[in-house]
Amino acid sequence: MNTILRAIPAMDDLLNTPWVSEYLSALSRETVKEIIADTLNKIRREISDGALSYDDLNKLIEHRACEQLFLKSKASLRPVVNATGVVLHTNLGRSPLAGEALAAAAVIGSSYSTLEYDALGGDRGKRNSHVEWSLCRLTGAEAALVVNNNAAAVLLSLSALATDKEVIVSSGELVEIGGSFRIPEILKFSGAKMKAVGCTNSTKIDDYSNAITDDTAVLLKVHPSNYRIEGFVKSTSREELAHLAEKHSLVFMEDLGSGLLENLNINFAEKEHSVRECIKGGSAIVTFSGDKLLGGPQIGVIAGSKTLIDKIKNHQLLRALRVDKMTLAAFEATLRLYLCGRHSEIPVIKMIEMDKNELLKKAQNLCRLLRKICCDRVPLTFSVVETQDAIGGGSFPTDMLAGYGVAISCADESQSCKDLAASLRAAAVPVISTINEDRVILHVRTLLNGDETLISEAMRILITAP
Numbered sequence: 277m278n279t280i281l282r283a284i285p286a287m288d289d290l291l292n293t294p295w296v297s298e299y300l301s302a303l304s305r306e307t308v309k310e311i312i313a314d315t316l317n318k319i320r321r322e323i324s325d326g327a328l329s330y331d332d333l334n335k336l337i338e339h340r341a342c343e344q345l346f347l348k349s350k351a352s353l354r355p356v357v358n359a360t361g362v363v364l365h366t367n368l369g370r371s372p373l374a375g376e377a378l379a380a381a382a383v384i385g386s387s388y389s390t391l392e393y394d395a396l397g398g399d400r401g402k403r404n405s406h407v408e409w410s411l412c413r414l415t416g417a418e419a420a421l422v423v424n425n426n427a428a429a430v431l432l433s434l435s436a437l438a439t440d441k442e443v444i445v446s447s448g449e450l451v452e453i454g455g456s457f458r459i460p461e462i463l464k465f466s467g468a469k470m471k472a473v474g475c476t477n478s479t480k481i482d483d484y485s486n487a488i489t490d491d492t493a494v495l496l497k498v499h500p501s502n503y504r505i506e507g508f509v510k511s512t513s514r515e516e517l518a519h520l521a522e523k524h525s526l527v528f529m530e531d532l533g534s535g536l537l538e539n540l541n542i543n544f545a546e547k548e549h550s551v552r553e554c555i556k557g558g559s560a561i562v563t564f565s566g567d568k569l570l571g572g573p574q575i576g577v578i579a580g581s582k583t584l585i586d587k588i589k590n591h592q593l594l595r596a597l598r599v600d601k602m603t604l605a606a607f608e609a610t611l612r613l614y615l616c617g618r619h620s621e622i623p624v625i626k627m628i629e630m631d632k633n634e635l636l637k638k639a640q641n642l643c644r645l646l647r648k649i650c651c652d653r654v655p656l657t658f659s660v661v662e663t664q665d666a667i668g669g670g671s672f673p674t675d676m677l678a679g680y681g682v683a684i685s686c687a688d689e690s691q692s693c694k695d696l697a698a699s700l701r702a703a704a705v706p707v708i709s710t711i712n713e714d715r716v717i718l719h720v721r722t723l724l725n726g727d728e729t730l731i732s733e734a735m736r737i738l739i740t741a742p
């Protein structure tokens with residue numbers, strides 16, 4: 277074994293081999309050295325443990341080190357093709373930004389700016405002022421404040437309005453969102469005392485009113501996101517809660533989640549309430565995300581009564597949750613698209629409202645393109661199929677959007693559609709598909725400009741691979 281260990285080449289020799297030298301400029305000599313040292317240590321350990329057969333040690337070292345160098349020399353955060361048909365796909369980054377939003381982020385990111393500066397007065401300005409007016413204009417709120425995301429918006433609002441006080445919330449709304457945002461935990465973090473009332477499927481106005489004490493500060497309504505109860509369900513309306521809160525001088529706060537600003541042009545049984553409707557219905561504070569139905573960057577908005585927002589603005593926690601300048605620039609530009617009535621150009625809204633005929637044409641084009649690339653060279657067949665697409669991001673969980681896609685099936689039994697989907701994910705720009713009834717489905721609704729070319733590229737490499 278010692279002979280084997282001694283046969284491992286010296287670092288200096290390795291650094292001079294051609295397969296290493298191509299990474300020196302992307303990673304620097306020091307970094308390359310460290311990556312190779314880690315690889316060699318791992319191999320030494322495996323040899324000592326007897327876990328490795330070492331027929332060709334040099335080949336093994338080259339293979340392992342190259343794999344690590346290749347991975348680490350590329351950007352880790354990179355674009356993918358979303359062919360899942362889920363528009364607000366949380367794992368794939370929710371909403372792609374509108375051109376105007378991107379341009380604004382690039383300009384502000386590469387220059388000094390009026391971030392906290394009033395250019396006319398030559399004085400200190402406020403970061404929040406860049407979007408507050410537009411938000412008020414678009415929601416009917418008296419005041420608004422932006423933070424890092426909606427989870428932060430809920431946390432900050434509760435911290436400012438209910439620390440050491442009681443917050444009354446329906447048992448049916450103690451939901452977990454996205455695997456880590458849990459209403460009871462957020463309440464605990466904020467220092468508020470949670471008082472859950474009613475039952476999972478039914479909470480009446482009396483459940484709320486009977487729970488009110490001198491210690492109560494907030495009545496909280498939470499959008500149940502992608503969670504639904506079927507059958508006998510009774511919840512209390514916004515108007516009733518607003519009325520009750522007013523009678524007892526309490527704050528009625530609503531965590532809306534999605535942040536719909538304008539009603540969507542879709543035919544759904546279920547209705548998502550817009551922020552404006554919530555404010556009009558009596559919510560004193562509404563919190564929502566910037567990167568869900570609104571279609572902007574990741575941000576959290578707190579909109580509502582001026583007195584309450586002023587209180588929240590003065591809370592120390594705000595400093596830890598504040599928004600970055602590029603995000604703010606992208607958000608302001610997105611809001612301006614709403615202000616001038618061009619919101620249907622925002623990518624996620626365009627995708628959600630896309631006409632069925634347009635989707636069919638898109639699917640037919642993609643199908644033709646893929647058939648042409650593959651000809652008869654591989655045992656794959658392509659067909660246009662109807663699909664069930666989703667809005668995602670916790671909005672409209674029970675309604676599906678009727679769409680189209682291209683189904684790929686393998687005639688050859690030896691190749692499974694799982695392998696095919698994995699090969700598409702391994703492309704230079706990964707293509708993320710879905711699998712249905714032993715076929716790989718590429719949903720066209722969520723494809724962006726140029727994605728057809730990227731899919732073709734992935735397919736071309738796939739069919740020429742050994």
Ligand SMILES: *Cc1c(COP(=O)(O)O)cnc(C)c1O
Pocket residue numbers: 425426427428453454457498499500501531532533534564565566575576669670
């Ligand atoms: C999505 C969502 C959140 C979390 O928002 P983030 O912007 O992801 O932090 C909180 N509450 C509701 C109701 C949601 O739908």
